[in-house]
Amino acid sequence: MATRTRPSSKRCAVLGGSGFLGRHLVERLVDRGYTVNVFDIRQAYELPGVPFHQGDLCDRQALLVALKEVSIVFHCASPAPANDDRALFQRVNIDGTRTVIQACHEAGVQKLILTSSASVVFEGTDIKNGREDLPYAKKPIDYYTETKIQQEKLVLEACSKEKGFLTVAIRPHGIFGPRDPQLVPILIDTARRGKMKFIIGDGSNLVDFTYVENVVHGHILAAEQLKADSPLCGQAYHITNDEPVRFWDFMSQILEGLGYSAPRYHLPYTLVYGIALLLWLIALVLRPLIRINPTFSPMRVALAGTHHYYSCARAKKDMGYQPLVPLREAIVRTVESYPHLRKGA
Numbered sequence: 001m002a003t004r005t006r007p008s009s010k011r012c013a014v015l016g017g018s019g020f021l022g023r024h025l026v027e028r029l030v031d032r033g034y035t036v037n038v039f040d041i042r043q044a045y046e047l048p049g050v051p052f053h054q055g056d057l058c059d060r061q062a063l064l065v066a067l068k069e070v071s072i073v074f075h076c077a078s079p080a081p082a083n084d085d086r087a088l089f090q091r092v093n094i095d096g097t098r099t100v101i102q103a104c105h106e107a108g109v110q111k112l113i114l115t116s117s118a119s120v121v122f123e124g125t126d127i128k129n130g131r132e133d134l135p136y137a138k139k140p141i142d143y144y145t146e147t148k149i150q151q152e153k154l155v156l157e158a159c160s161k162e163k164g165f166l167t168v169a170i171r172p173h174g175i176f177g178p179r180d181p182q183l184v185p186i187l188i189d190t191a192r193r194g195k196m197k198f199i200i201g202d203g204s205n206l207v208d209f210t211y212v213e214n215v216v217h218g219h220i221l222a223a224e225q226l227k228a229d230s231p232l233c234g235q236a237y238h239i240t241n242d243e244p245v246r247f248w249d250f251m252s253q254i255l256e257g258l259g260y261s262a263p264r265y266h267l268p269y270t271l272v273y274g275i276a277l278l279l280w281l282i283a284l285v286l287r288p289l290i291r292i293n294p295t296f297s298p299m300r301v302a303l304a305g306t307h308h309y310y311s312c313a314r315a316k317k318d319m320g321y322q323p324l325v326p327l328r329e330a331i332v333r334t335v336e337s338y339p340h341l342r343k344g345a
């Protein structure tokens with residue numbers, strides 16, 4: 001039997017390393033002296049000394065090349081949540097994650113760190129200071145969440161001290177920061193189309209928005225603390241800024257920071273949710289003829305109008321996690337990073 005070279009504990013691969021979180025993670029790992037392979041279906045940048053492997057994570061052979069002599073794998077690849085393609089989510093998040101686990105076994109990888117999502121327990125109704133022992137959503141709000149649940153279960157169940165393969169899942173929520181293609185761009189696009197005038201509900205709902213560097217910090221801590229005798233094995237961890245904020249205050253700070261007016265007029269939550277549901281049903285019926293993606297999907301209205309914030313006490317206790325960048329500073333850095341989205345730019 002061919003002998004495998006023992007992988008160095010500082011040699012890792014980032015699946016989804018071209019993405020928003022993945023790229024920040026790659027940069028931080030390199031700063032901390034890790035040797036990093038990037039694996040992604042698309043190449044978004046080049047970094048000296050960082051080999052890029054372009055491929056689909058459903059392709060085991062392609063993965064095996066990127067995992068050669070790697071001891072830690074960070075899996076943060078996923079189709080974007082806004083996508084409505086059920087088959088794609090099933091293929092990438094479920095079948096693809098099975099392939100990742102299999103390839104890790106074959107390549108002799110010792111640790112797998114999955115980027116899951118706090119949304120795996122969110123059903124569209126209030127969650128206040130939710131802990132990791134909340135049950136998975138029985139009625140997930142979309143295909144993205146449905147497949148993130150299956151994906152997390154697959155990864156956590158694969159944890160085996162006997163096989164020397166340890167796994168952990170990080171559940172971030174509302175990641176934001178420089179280069180995020182979702183949150184700030186969607187918000188500013190909505191404002192530019194004159195649709196950011198209304199607050200859904202009374203505006204008091206608290207939400208976690210988590211600065212990308214804190215999420216990265218949580219991933220690296222998890223990788224470094226994940227050992228056969230640690231409580232992390234096979235567990236999920238919320239990583240947040242630990243500063244729940246009113247959803248509409250956060251949006252207003254970003255909008256005003258970029259020179260736009262904050263929303264002022266209130267609309268009842270149930271009315272907006274009902275309209276969003278109706279539009280979503282109409283879009284579903286019309287789909288064979290025309291593809292419409294309404295701004296106000298039921299999922300977005302639920303995210304904008306309910307409480308959803310989580311406790312990160314378990315991460316503090318088991319891995320010594322503390323957010324590195326406070327929310328106020330994180331918002332300033334984020335606003336400054338989008339000069340092209342400033343009003344009038």
Ligand SMILES: NC(=O)C1=CN([C@@H]2O[C@H](COP(=O)(O)OP(=O)(O)OC[C@H]3O[C@@H](n4cnc5c(N)ncnc54)[C@H](O)[C@@H]3O)[C@@H](O)[C@H]2O)C=CC1
Nearest residue numbers: 016018019020021040041056057076077078115117174175
């Ligand atoms: N952005 C957020 O607020 C949150 C994100 N997450 C999770 O964090 C992870 C990273 O998210 P983001 O960086 O925001 O997303 P992103 O869309 O910027 O990055 C995902 C990356 O995965 C790659 N990818 C997609 N399908 C692939 C495939 N079949 N094979 C190889 N690569 C593939 C994409 O090309 C992309 O570069 C995802 O797993 C997401 O579910 C969890 C909670 C919140």
Ligand SMILES: CC(C)=CCC[C@@H](C)[C@H]1CC[C@H]2C3=C(CC[C@]12C)[C@@]1(C)CCC(=O)C[C@@H]1CC3
Nearest residue numbers: 173174183186187190198207208295300303304
């Ligand atoms: C905390 C968390 C899970 C955030 C996720 C980010 C996105 C889901 C949000 C980023 C911009 C948000 C946004 C809306 C909904 C949620 C987001 C897409 C609205 C569509 C809600 C209704 C409005 O009045 C306009 C909002 C624009 C921005």
